[in-house]
Amino acid sequence: MTDEGVLENLTRERIIGKLSLLVKVLEQISISFLLFTLLLDLMRWQARQKSSFPLFPLYGFLAFIVTCLIIWAISLYPRSNALVGGDYLPAPFREFQPECADYVLENSSFKDISRIFDCKTYKNISDRVIFSLSLQKNDISLDNWPNNSATAIELAPWPEIHPRAQGTKVPILMYHDILPKKEVFFDVTPGELEAHFQFLQEIGATPISIDWLISHLRTGIPLPAKPVLLTFDDGYGGHYQYVYPLLRKYGYPAVFSIYINKMTQKTGRTSVTWQQLQEMAADPLVQIVSHSVSHPRDLRLLSDADLEQEVKQSKQILEKELGITVNYFTYPEGKADDRVKEFVKKAGYRAALSMNDLDEHFAGQSPDLLTIGRFGQSRTREVVPQAWGGDPLPRTDGGFNFATTIQKREVEFPTNTLVLISGGIPKTIHADSRYQVEEIIAGTEAIAAVDGGFFSLKELDSNQMIGPVLSQNGGFIPGYEGEIGKLEGRPLVIITDRWVRYLPFDPARHNTLEGIAAEAGDDLKVTDAFVAAAWLVKDGQPQSRESFGTLYGFDALRHRAFWGINQAGQPVIGVSREPIDSMALGELLVQAGFREAVMLDSGASTSLAYQGQSQVHYTPRPVPHVVALFPPTETYIVPINHVGIPCVIFADSCPAGS
Ligand SMILES: [Zn+2]
Numbered sequence: 001m002t003d004e005g006v007l008e009n010l011t012r013e014r015i016i017g018k019l020s021l022l023v024k025v026l027e028q029i030s031i032s033f034l035l036f037t038l039l040l041d042l043m044r045w046q047a048r049q050k051s052s053f054p055l056f057p058l059y060g061f062l063a064f065i066v067t068c069l070i071i072w073a074i075s076l077y078p079r080s081n082a083l084v085g086g087d088y089l090p091a092p093f094r095e096f097q098p099e100c101a102d103y104v105l106e107n108s109s110f111k112d113i114s115r116i117f118d119c120k121t122y123k124n125i126s127d128r129v130i131f132s133l134s135l136q137k138n139d140i141s142l143d144n145w146p147n148n149s150a151t152a153i154e155l156a157p158w159p160e161i162h163p164r165a166q167g168t169k170v171p172i173l174m175y176h177d178i179l180p181k182k183e184v185f186f187d188v189t190p191g192e193l194e195a196h197f198q199f200l201q202e203i204g205a206t207p208i209s210i211d212w213l214i215s216h217l218r219t220g221i222p223l224p225a226k227p228v229l230l231t232f233d234d235g236y237g238g239h240y241q242y243v244y245p246l247l248r249k250y251g252y253p254a255v256f257s258i259y260i261n262k263m264t265q266k267t268g269r270t271s272v273t274w275q276q277l278q279e280m281a282a283d284p285l286v287q288i289v290s291h292s293v294s295h296p297r298d299l300r301l302l303s304d305a306d307l308e309q310e311v312k313q314s315k316q317i318l319e320k321e322l323g324i325t326v327n328y329f330t331y332p333e334g335k336a337d338d339r340v341k342e343f344v345k346k347a348g349y350r351a352a353l354s355m356n357d358l359d360e361h362f363a364g365q366s367p368d369l370l371t372i373g374r375f376g377q378s379r380t381r382e383v384v385p386q387a388w389g390g391d392p393l394p395r396t397d398g399g400f401n402f403a404t405t406i407q408k409r410e411v412e413f414p415t416n417t418l419v420l421i422s423g424g425i426p427k428t429i430h431a432d433s434r435y436q437v438e439e440i441i442a443g444t445e446a447i448a449a450v451d452g453g454f455f456s457l458k459e460l461d462s463n464q465m466i467g468p469v470l471s472q473n474g475g476f477i478p479g480y481e482g483e484i485g486k487l488e489g490r491p492l493v494i495i496t497d498r499w500v501r502y503l504p505f506d507p508a509r510h511n512t513l514e515g516i517a518a519e520a521g522d523d524l525k526v527t528d529a530f531v532a533a534a535w536l537v538k539d540g541q542p543q544s545r546e547s548f549g550t551l552y553g554f555d556a557l558r559h560r561a562f563w564g565i566n567q568a569g570q571p572v573i574g575v576s577r578e579p580i581d582s583m584a585l586g587e588l589l590v591q592a593g594f595r596e597a598v599m600l601d602s603g604a605s606t607s608l609a610y611q612g613q614s615q616v617h618y619t620p621r622p623v624p625h626v627v628a629l630f631p632p633t634e635t636y637i638v639p640i641n642h643v644g645i646p647c648v649i650f651a652d653s654c655p656a657g658s
Helices: 004-044 055-076 114-118 192-200 210-219 237-250 260-264 274-281 303-321 337-346 377-386 437-441 513-520 584-589
Strands: 172-174 225-234 252-257 285-292 328-330 351-353 407-412 417-422 426-433 448-451 470-471 473-478 491-496 502-503 524-532 534-538 560-568 571-576 594-599 609-610 621-631
Touching: 004 055, 172 377, 172 594, 192 237, 192 377, 210 225, 210 285, 210 351, 225 237, 225 426, 237 274, 252 328, 252 448, 260 303, 260 473, 274 285, 274 303, 274 560, 274 621, 303 337, 417 609, 426 437, 426 470, 426 491, 426 524, 426 571, 437 609, 448 491, 448 560, 448 571, 470 513, 502 594, 513 524, 534 560, 534 584, 571 609, 571 621, 584 594
Parallel strands: 172 225, 225 252, 252 285, 285 328, 328 351
Antiparallel strands: 407 417, 417 571, 426 621, 448 609, 448 621, 470 473, 470 524, 491 502, 491 524, 534 594, 560 571, 560 594
């Protein structure tokens, strides 16, 4: 769909919204009229006035029929697939200002588009993003989308970075010349570049466009798995000759930072030509950004007049020569201060890329949108595996999400590091003896697992648990009558296909299958249950010292295993890298986004496996029970359109079949 097409659709949506309001009013009037005339006739009949023909009720009935016809006619009016966004969307769409800026995504169906137009609050659009979706398009329950969450999508005030995006890890890789024979250390050969691209492909990285990155930094809307942004500086000839064909081959978007004099003057190295650049700029994979006019070594040293020319004129020339809008600036040598940033802002740029060899960091950890940090390309293999696009948006309805792909990440805190694996469907496995966790999930579909509940240490290879246990492979086994009294009040974990609950364990009620099944209600089947060690997080709050009661060693420093549900409703399993006490762990888990979390058997049993590999740096005690994450039965891959906006938003602008 062209920009005009989208705008036309949006205008149409607004008209429909207004018409539906009008129809509602008509509806009310006609019903009132009908009732009024009926009443009038009744009064006349009572007064024994002679009226041979019920004239007034007929008029009322006719008005009612006409209204129905209007409603039917409006329902025939075609509606677009457009999801309307405020500042979130690229420039052409931003000009459209939805009237009501207070719409909140309320449920997964998005069937009632009229809600958007019903809301009466008028707010400043720049602070909030509005979404509306077509009636036909209700498949929005996507991995990286606010999956049926009641979530308002708010923009951070420009140029701040949204708090949610401050915790994600998006590496921006910086390349310079690409040529067959290296001349300086930062040169890269076409073969090396393709090896990088292959590496990205192998580890499941997702190169994204700069528009999508900026949207993410402003809204915190999560990005796909292992997001990365590719950037190429200075407009070398190799960018057209070697880079561009590779981008097309792999379907990777990239940013090219161009300075004007490179195009117009002969320099030592080859340059891309205007003609080549025009061809590239017309390709949706390519985003051209300004890199000044003359590439001064340090913009901070320029006079106001020169500085203005460097940032403003470069934008104007690129826009004129290439027929595009240039929204971003790249500082030559990464040099900028507040004055330089002010000029970049005044020239109308939406964000600016920087670089600093001594302080390279992920995009979200940049000071602001006008100083976005990058990594030198030599760090590709080190930083891209760490890339993390964020959890799905938090849901405020307490619901669950078992339909996302399973991802691992490490969250670093000053005091400790948590290894977290989120997504998928949670299930337990009760093995026939004691094994390493990776051995227990070998041969199953499980992608990851953490050690589970307490087990009896009396015999070396017994799989006897202390509390009752229900698993899909082992069925129900009651706990040791003699010992379960000790577990009273500890979290009883109950898992169904749709939710997970943590209830205080009651030995009198919960040591039978019937007792546990009764907690799920009539329409649901409990698939798994066991007793965990203690609550670490309840309703998004860390637990106090008192709450751990007499739990053995709760305040000792130990390696700890845990599992729970995050704010997005996904299951999450994990371990602490370093020994930690229970209260401190609860606080870190809250910061890591947990809504509920319980401790599992910890200390020497603490173990975590992911894709067949143990994730702990020691040999843990073998265990008979694990909490495992299985792949979702339905996964959603979000296709993106040319500017990096998910296809559910502008379905028509995406390639056919996506
Ligand atoms: Zn440069």
